[in-house]
Amino acid sequence: MIGLRAARTAAVAFLAATIAVAIGAHGESVVRISDLRVTGLTPLEVAFDVENSGQQVFANVRGQAALSEAPGVPVDQFSVEPFALPAGGRVHVRAASRWELQLAGTYLVDLTLDVGEGALVSATLPFRIVPVQLPLLPTPSDGNALLTLTQEPADWGLDRIAARDAWSVTHGSPDVVVAVIDSGIDSTIPQLADAMWVNLDEIPGNGVDDDRNGYVDDVNGWDFRDNDASSLQGSPMHGHGTGVASIIAARPGRYPIVGIAPGVKLMDVRFLDSQNEFHSSDWKAFERAVNYAVDNGADIINLSIFANGKPPSSFEQAISNAHARGVIVVGITGNKGQDEVMYPGRYGSVLAVSAIAESGLLASFSNSGTGVGVCAPGDAISTFTAGGRAVSQSGTSFAAPHVAGVLALMLSIARTLTPDRAIEILEETAADLGSRGWDDQYGYGLVNAWAAVTAAGER
Secondary structure, eight states: OOOOSOOOOOOOOOOOBOOOOOOOTTSOOOEEEEEEEEEEETTEEEEEEEEEOSSOOEEEEEEEEEEEETTTEEEEEEEEEEEEEOTTOEEEEEEEOSSOOOOOEEEEEEEEEEEETTEEEEEEEEEEEEOOOOTTSOOOOOTTOOEEEEOOOSOHHHHHTTHHHHTTTOSOOTTOEEEEEESOOOTTSHHHHTTBOOOTTSOTTSSSOTTOSSOTTOSSEEETTTTBSOTTSSSOOOSHHHHHHHHHHOOSSSSSOOOSSTTSEEEEEEOSOTTSOOOGGGHHHHHHHHHHHHHTTOSEEEOOOOBSSOOOHHHHHHHHHHHHTTOEEEEEOOSSOOSSOOBTTTSTTEEEEEEEOTTSSBOTTOOOSTTEEEEEEOSSEEEEOTTSOEEEEOSGGGTHHHHHHHHHHHHHHOTTOOHHHHHHHHHHTSBOOSSSSOBTTTBTOBOOHHHHHHHHHHO
């Protein structure tokens, strides 16, 4: 069971399950439950029909639904509101849990109704939930003929930017690499493990700099905070970078969290400390982190980081060099709710992203101002955090990876796009918000993955 977001309507396929139990003083068939089905996952909702073939009126039928996960692990229990069952009549009944149920797995609903006078009627329905489906991959076969339901992505931003429409063209190519310069990525999370970039020129764990790039055993990236080969060792890792990474490229799996570009690769370049912060003495390390991403083949750098002051000129040069070498740098406007784009998003060679809330308005925390390129969902975004928990996070930090993911989809079908041309297409295809044309809150508007990918494919 996963309560990531408030309940919302979900379209789910279902198969009818009919299980009848007879009651009556002389064993005659009087009341039965039929057509028990699961009609929603967000929240979990069941529906069924109750038929009374006898002459007795049951004025106060009450019930309980018990949900368990195979093999017999209790998950939830919720009540059926009392209802009246007329003689010779049929009643359609719905009952809902307080919770979303979106964890992939096999489940069992046991429904029991008390029709009065000590008589109980029950029905059972086994069903399974499968991960979010990617349209260009084969649909999983249902070998056991169970009722099968599909997760709805927990991130409202996926549909708001038409990412699932874009998946009909590409899920993202594994040849496209997005460097996440952040607080580190928890690559032990199964839905992120397969998304990690692998340095094929490095032999894991042999203590040798096999590719002679100056970094020993940098298989998935480099930790510039602890100066070692993995974010998983050394100082504790803050969950911020894991959340950013999951928005970009999480694979479908147990949790209903899937990235905008679930086919691309993530380069883990840790820079922030255990409190998700950095200090003025860290600019050189930040500069080296940018250079590492560029030198080791990143196509896009996501910088969900803002500084309170102006960076040194050597850092600006590193950002300019990334752009000159064909790397798209995505940054953020900042989280102070001010009319000022913070560095490094303020640089002309960085695409600065502001954040909108689910209402479609600029999020209260989002900075705005001259230099905003586009906007994206950034409020109450469902992500992973370090350790594999699913959480809701807000900030321009979580708007930028929506944009980085869209750019990764674009590059997946148009590898020759320059940074300038890719950003131009992204801006041309954005949905205009606020004042007509560019404005200092939403930039050129809300990114549209489907429109951007379609336009990129035509170039």
